Amino acid sequence: MKNLLVQINKPPYKGSQVLEAIDAAMVGAVFDCQVTVLFRGQGVLALWPDQDATGIEQKTVSKVLSALPTYEVKRICACAEDLLAFNLPVRNLAVPIEVVGYAEIAELMQNQDAVIGI
Amino acid sequence: MKNLLVQINKPPYKGSQVLEAIDAAMVGAVFDCQVTVLFRGQGVLALWPDQDATGIEQKTVSKVLSALPTYEVKRICACAEDLLAFNLPVRNLAVPIEVVGYAEIAELMQNQDAVIGI
Amino acid sequence: MAMHLVFSVNGWKACEPCTSADDIIVLMGDGVYATPKQQVYAIADDLQVRGMFNNTNPSMISISYDDFVSLTESHHPSISWND
Amino acid sequence: MAMHLVFSVNGWKACEPCTSADDIIVLMGDGVYATPKQQVYAIADDLQVRGMFNNTNPSMISISYDDFVSLTESHHPSISWND
Amino acid sequence: MKYTLAIHGSPYASGAHLQAILLCEAILRAGHTITRVFFYHDAVNVALNTLVAPQDEANLNAKWQQLAHEHGLELAVCIANGLKRGVVSTGEAKRYKLDHPSLSEGFELVGLGQLIDAIATSDRYIEIPT
Amino acid sequence: MKYTLAIHGSPYASGAHLQAILLCEAILRAGHTITRVFFYHDAVNVALNTLVAPQDEANLNAKWQQLAHEHGLELAVCIANGLKRGVVSTGEAKRYKLDHPSLSEGFELVGLGQLIDAIATSDRYIEIPT
Numbered sequence: 277m278k279n280l281l282v283q284i285n286k287p288p289y290k291g292s293q294v295l296e297a298i299d300a301a302m303v304g305a306v307f308d309c310q311v312t313v314l315f316r317g318q319g320v321l322a323l324w325p326d327q328d329a330t331g332i333e334q335k336t337v338s339k340v341l342s343a344l345p346t347y348e349v350k351r352i353c354a355c356a357e358d359l360l361a362f363n364l365p366v367r368n369l370a371v372p373i374e375v376v377g378y379a380e381i382a383e384l385m386q387n388q389d390a391v392i393g394i
Numbered sequence: 395m396k397n398l399l400v401q402i403n404k405p406p407y408k409g410s411q412v413l414e415a416i417d418a419a420m421v422g423a424v425f426d427c428q429v430t431v432l433f434r435g436q437g438v439l440a441l442w443p444d445q446d447a448t449g450i451e452q453k454t455v456s457k458v459l460s461a462l463p464t465y466e467v468k469r470i471c472a473c474a475e476d477l478l479a480f481n482l483p484v485r486n487l488a489v490p491i492e493v494v495g496y497a498e499i500a501e502l503m504q505n506q507d508a509v510i511g512i
Numbered sequence: 513m514a515m516h517l518v519f520s521v522n523g524w525k526a527c528e529p530c531t532s533a534d535d536i537i538v539l540m541g542d543g544v545y546a547t548p549k550q551q552v553y554a555i556a557d558d559l560q561v562r563g564m565f566n567n568t569n570p571s572m573i574s575i576s577y578d579d580f581v582s583l584t585e586s587h588h589p590s591i592s593w594n595d
Numbered sequence: 596m597a598m599h600l601v602f603s604v605n606g607w608k609a610c611e612p613c614t615s616a617d618d619i620i621v622l623m624g625d626g627v628y629a630t631p632k633q634q635v636y637a638i639a640d641d642l643q644v645r646g647m648f649n650n651t652n653p654s655m656i657s658i659s660y661d662d663f664v665s666l667t668e669s670h671h672p673s674i675s676w677n678d
Numbered sequence: 679m680k681y682t683l684a685i686h687g688s689p690y691a692s693g694a695h696l697q698a699i700l701l702c703e704a705i706l707r708a709g710h711t712i713t714r715v716f717f718y719h720d721a722v723n724v725a726l727n728t729l730v731a732p733q734d735e736a737n738l739n740a741k742w743q744q745l746a747h748e749h750g751l752e753l754a755v756c757i758a759n760g761l762k763r764g765v766v767s768t769g770e771a772k773r774y775k776l777d778h779p780s781l782s783e784g785f786e787l788v789g790l791g792q793l794i795d796a797i798a799t800s801d802r803y804i805e806i807p808t
Numbered sequence: 809m810k811y812t813l814a815i816h817g818s819p820y821a822s823g824a825h826l827q828a829i830l831l832c833e834a835i836l837r838a839g840h841t842i843t844r845v846f847f848y849h850d851a852v853n854v855a856l857n858t859l860v861a862p863q864d865e866a867n868l869n870a871k872w873q874q875l876a877h878e879h880g881l882e883l884a885v886c887i888a889n890g891l892k893r894g895v896v897s898t899g900e901a902k903r904y905k906l907d908h909p910s911l912s913e914g915f916e917l918v919g920l921g922q923l924i925d926a927i928a929t930s931d932r933y934i935e936i937p938t
Contacts, residue, residue, distance in 0.1 A: 333736035451866035577704035660834035726894035764856035
C-alpha cells in the first residue's frame with residue numbers, strides 16, 4: 277500500500293484545477309493508496325464555508341470535499357499558518373480538517389511514496 | 395492617436411506569455427498607437443542581462459526587447475520598487491529603460507486609452 | 513479616473529500602490545479574497561460562489577455585473593491585475 | 596530525505612518552512628530567480644536562459660539534468676512547489 | 679458606448695471565460711455595443727471544435743457561440759496564438775496540410791491588428807487576464 | 809530504477825514540457841526506465857494533432873512523439889482532462905459524434921487510474937507542475 281499525498285495550493289475556483297487534484301486523491305484511494313490531502317497556501321480557501329458554485333455551473337468544491345471520507349480519504353490536513361494568513365474561520369470550516377504546522381508538513385512529506393500537486 | 399500601455403508582470407520564460415505581450419506592443423505601434431511598455435512585478439526579470447534562450451529553442455526575450463525602438467515603441471519603463479525587490483543590476487540592464495515609481499505608474503495608467511496586460 | 517480590476521490576492525498587493533485617489537477598485541473572481549482597507553467594489557456572484565458573501569468587511573461594496581457596467585461608463589481606462 | 600523541486604519565487608517562499616534538515620532543494624525553471632540563503636541546487640540550463648548564470652550566490656550549486664537524475668536516485672519523494 | 683473585450687485565461691485553468699460571458703451580457707443589457715471579443719494567450723483554446731464539456735459543468739464554447747449568435751458578436755481568435763495551440767481554420771488546415779480544421783463555428787482567426795483596431799474604434803477596453 | 813513522470817503545465821503558458829523532455833532524456837541516459845509519462849490539467853493540450861509550431865520555436869508535440877518513438881515511451885493523456893479541453897481519440901470522437909479525432913499519434917487517452925497504477929509500480933514519481 278503506497279502513501280500518497282495530494283497537496284492543494286491553488287484557490288478553489290481558478291478553473292477546475294482544484295477539482296482535478298481532488299479527483300487524483302479519490303482515484304488514489306480507490307486504487308488502495310493511503311491518501312492524505314493537504315491544503316496549503318491559497319489552497320486553504322477551499323475550506324471556506326457556505327460556498328455555492330451553481331451560479332457558475334461548476335461543482336461546489338466544498339461539497340466535493342465532504343465526499344472525500346466516503347472515498348476512504350481519511351486524512352485531510354490544512355496548514356495552520358496559511359489558515360491564519362487567509363483569515364479562515366477555523367471553528368467553522370466547510371469540512372473537518374486536521375490543522376498541521378510547518379514541522380508536521382515537513383515530516384508528512386518525507387513519509388510519502390509520492391506527492392501530487394497542481 | 396491612441397495611448398496604449400502594455401504592462402508585463404510575468405517572468406520572461408513562463409511559456410510564451412511575455413513574447414505574446416510584446417507582440418501586442420509592436421503591433422500597437424505599427425497601428426499608430428503611442429505605445430508605452432511597463433515592466434513591473436516579476437515582469438522586471440525580462441531586463442536581466444546576458445539571457446540566451448537558444449538552448450530551449452525559444453526567442454531570447456531581451457533580444458526581442460532591444461527591437462522595440464525599431465518598432466517605434468519609444469517609451470520602456472520599469473517599476474523602481476520591483477527592480478530593487480528582484481535585485482536587478484540597474485546599471486547593466488538588458489535594454490535601456492526609464493525607472494518609474496508607484497506615483498508615476500498611477501499617473502501613467504490614468505493617461506491611457508487602453509492598458510493591455512497578460 | 514481609472515478603474516482597477518483585481519483578479520487575485522497578489523494582484524491587489526501589486527495594484528494598491530499604483531492607484532490614484534480618484535480611481536476605483538473592483539475585486540473580481542479570486543480577487544474577492546483580497547482584504548483592502550480602503551473602499552472597494554466586489555462582484556456579488558464571485559463572493560457568493562466562494563462563500564465570502566457574509567464575510568466582507570464594511571469597506572467592500574457588493575455589486576452586480578450591471579452595476580459594474582455602469583462603473584465602466586464613468587471610469588476609464590480599466591487596468592487588470594492578476595499577479 | 597525528500598527532494599524539493601522549486602519552480603517559482605513564490606514556490607520557494609512556500610517550500611522553505613516545510614523542509615527538513617536532510618532534505619535537498621533544486622531550483623528549476625523560474626525557481627532559479629529565488630534567493631535562498633541555505634545550500635541549494637539549480638539547473639544550469641535554466642540559469643543560462645535567464646541570464647542568471649553569473650549571478651548566483653555562493654550557496655547555489657549549478658547542476659545538469661544528469662546530475663539531477665543522480666539526486667533523484669538518492670532522495671525521495673520529490674515534491675514540486677509552484678505557488 | 680462601444681466596448682472591446684479581451685480574454686487571456688485558459689478555459690479550465692482560470693475563471694476568465696464565464697466572467698467575460700457574464701460581462702458581455704451585462705454590457706449588451708445596458709444598451710452598449712461590443713465591437714469585438716478577442717481571444718489571446720491560452721484563451722484561444724475555447725475555440726476548439728472538439729471540446730466535450732462534462733455534463734455537470736458549463737459548456738464555455740457553446741455559451742460563446744450562443745452569445746455570438748443571439749447578438750451578432752464577433753469572436754476573434756488571435757491567429758498566431760491560435761495556430762501554435764492547435765486552433766486552425768479550414769484555410770490554415772489546408773495551408774499546413776492538416777487533416778481537418780479545429781476552429782469552432784462562430785469563431786474566426788484574425789491578426790493581432792484586429793485587436794488594436796477594435797481598441798482604436800471603441801470607447802472602452804476591458805481585459806480578463808490569465 | 810523505474811520512474812513515472814507527470815506534466816501539469818500548459819505548453820505555452822509554462823516551461824513544463826521542455827523541462828520534462830530534458831528530464832526524460834537524462835533519466836533514460838542514466839539507464840533507468842520510464843513507466844509512463846502522464847499529462848494532466850492544461851498539459852493535455854500538447855497532444856492535439858493540429859498544433860502548428862512557429863518556425864523559431866520548439867515543436868513540443870513533435871519532440872514528445874520523437875522521444876516516445878525512439879524509446880518506446882508511453883504518453884498517457886488523462887481522458888477526463890483531455891475531453892473537456894478538446895483532446896479526443898478516434899473512439900471518443902465517434903462516441904460524441906464529433907467530425908474528427910484530435911489526438912496526435914503517439915499519445916493515448918487513459919483513465920486517472922493509470923497514473924496511480926504507474927506510481928504504484930515505479931520507484932520514483934516526478935511532477936512538473938502548472
